[in-house]
Amino acid sequence: MEQQYPITDRNKAKRMRERAKYDxxxxxxxxxxxxVCHIAYVVDGQPFCTPTLFWRRDNNVIWHGSAGSxxxxxxxxxxxxxxxxxxxxxxVLTRGxxxxxxxxxxxMLFGRATLIEDPEEKLFESQQLLExxxxxxxxxxxxATPLELKQxxxxxxxxxQAVAKIRSYPASHExxxxxxxxxxxxxxxxxxxxxxxxxxxxxxxxxxRGPDVEQYRDGARLDETLLKIRRAARKxx
Amino acid sequence: MEQQYPITDRNKAKRMRERAKYDxxxxxxxxxxxxVCHIAYVVDGQPFCTPTLFWRRDNNVIWHGSAGSxxxxxxxxxxxxxxxxxxxxxxVLTRGxxxxxxxxxxxMLFGRATLIEDPEEKLFESQQLLExxxxxxxxxxxxATPLELKQxxxxxxxxxQAVAKIRSYPASHExxxxxxxxxxxxxxxxxxxxxxxxxxxxxxxxxxRGPDVEQYRDGARLDETLLKIRRAARKxx
Numbered sequence: 001m002e003q004q005y006p007i008t009d010r011n012k013a014k015r016m017r018e019r020a021k022y023d024x025x026x027x028x029x030x031x032x033x034x035x036v037c038h039i040a041y042v043v044d045g046q047p048f049c050t051p052t053l054f055w056r057r058d059n060n061v062i063w064h065g066s067a068g069s070x071x072x073x074x075x076x077x078x079x080x081x082x083x084x085x086x087x088x089x090x091x092v093l094t095r096g097x098x099x100x101x102x103x104x105x106x107x108m109l110f111g112r113a114t115l116i117e118d119p120e121e122k123l124f125e126s127q128q129l130l131e132x133x134x135x136x137x138x139x140x141x142x143x144a145t146p147l148e149l150k151q152x153x154x155x156x157x158x159x160x161q162a163v164a165k166i167r168s169y170p171a172s173h174e175x176x177x178x179x180x181x182x183x184x185x186x187x188x189x190x191x192x193x194x195x196x197x198x199x200x201x202x203x204x205x206x207x208x209r210g211p212d213v214e215q216y217r218d219g220a221r222l223d224e225t226l227l228k229i230r231r232a233a234r235k236x237x
Numbered sequence: 238m239e240q241q242y243p244i245t246d247r248n249k250a251k252r253m254r255e256r257a258k259y260d261x262x263x264x265x266x267x268x269x270x271x272x273v274c275h276i277a278y279v280v281d282g283q284p285f286c287t288p289t290l291f292w293r294r295d296n297n298v299i300w301h302g303s304a305g306s307x308x309x310x311x312x313x314x315x316x317x318x319x320x321x322x323x324x325x326x327x328x329v330l331t332r333g334x335x336x337x338x339x340x341x342x343x344x345m346l347f348g349r350a351t352l353i354e355d356p357e358e359k360l361f362e363s364q365q366l367l368e369x370x371x372x373x374x375x376x377x378x379x380x381a382t383p384l385e386l387k388q389x390x391x392x393x394x395x396x397x398q399a400v401a402k403i404r405s406y407p408a409s410h411e412x413x414x415x416x417x418x419x420x421x422x423x424x425x426x427x428x429x430x431x432x433x434x435x436x437x438x439x440x441x442x443x444x445x446r447g448p449d450v451e452q453y454r455d456g457a458r459l460d461e462t463l464l465k466i467r468r469a470a471r472k473x474x
Binding site: 048083 | 247251252272273275277278279282283284285286288290303307317318319321323325327328330331332333334335337341343345347363366370374377378379382385386389407408411414415416418420421423424425426427429430431432433435437438439440441444445446447459
């Protein structure tokens with residue numbers, strides 16, 4: 001049976017309900033296609049919206065930062081957060097001013113973050129941070145020192161609720177009056193892609209790009225590249 | 238004299254202070270390079286993080302949505318919001334596990350949104366919605382009807398405070414121990430680009446692409462394209 005996140009007043013789409021999906025598979029695939037999310041949280045009544053790297057393990061999302069950062073300090077207290085990833089896919093140009101749209105995919109998650117305090121789990125997640133976008137790289141680089149690990153905090157949030165929204169169709173709601181308007185209509189695709197790797201100025205030219213770097217093919221879509229890396233690494237696909 | 242946003246406990250960078258900028262020019266240029274932002278706001282103590290289209294006029298940011306949406310209804314009450322735009326520019330691969338980073342640009346704004354109630358201002362902003370990414374298109378398309386306008390709400394937020402953060406350099410904090418590690422290091426660029434326009438299936442093939450569509454050159458960077466469009470339209474550059 002398809003697994004679904006519970007639908008409550010918090011995550012239920014109030015409008016455009018045909019765009020909303022609550023199934024775990026859709027939400028997880030969107031998370032696995034993203035490197036950066038935005039996290040909303042509240043400190044003393046003031047909302048903050050902070051961009052950060054994150055990754056997923058099972059039904060958790062994990063992110064990290066300096067132990068001294070405002071975000072990490074506030075979130076360590078187990079406060080409510082809302083974590084969102086968004087992909088802009090195209091501009092939809094129509095013949096009626098108000099029918100213009102963008103095609104996009106987004107996933108909005110709700111839950112409470114907890115600080116990872118267990119040293120083994122923290123060490124594991126500190127390696128996963130790299131592993132989740134550069135598989136195998138932990139074995140190639142100088143490992144984190146105990147002091148470096150101490151300076152970082154890792155937060156884990158079980159996903160209590162989630163909603164994915166997808167708009168992926170051409171112009172809608174056009175009437176014949178619109179169809180006769182002599183103006184170009186269609187879609188302008190927007191794509192986030194990988195560029196050609198630029199070596200560090202101190203790199204010994206005899207050192208080749210490893211298989212971790214080779215995952216990022218020049219010109220490939222970032223979302224597809226990340227999803228492929230994560231799916232290859234996991235047993236849940 | 239260079240204009241700066243006031244620095245208080247709310248927008249002051251707590252760490253990595255060398256990455257933070259508070260000058261109006263840097264913040265506005267980042268806003269003008271973006272189409273989508275994420276907005277954090279609070280409803281009954283629960284934070285939400287919602288992606289939305291937005292645009293800037295002078296020191297205000299403006300966004301819109303269905304009059305019935307949760308976000309618009311909540312924000313119409315003049316609550317605090319935090320609006321963030323983020324650009325991921327590259328993955329920075331280093332020789333030490335904990336020195337990996339991403340190069341990025343982000344701008345975080347603080348203020349209180351107000352509903353635009355004046356009918357003339359609302360009509361003007363409804364046209365600016367298109368004008369800000371498809372200049373001249375309002376004159377080519379079927380205008381919004383009074384009913385369509387009634388169904389939409391527009392919010393305006395004067396920017397009270399802001400902070401821009403920029404990381405744009407190679408690996409840092411490497412020691413000679415790192416330099417001798419035989420692993421590829423460097424940057425993998427990430428770029429959001431415009432694709433080739435796809436005509437609507439109902440488009441009369443005799444209708445050419447107008448100058449609004451031609452702004453989006455196949456393969457151009459989206460941030461640079463938007464900044465160019467906005468700078469051409471404004472007197473404040």
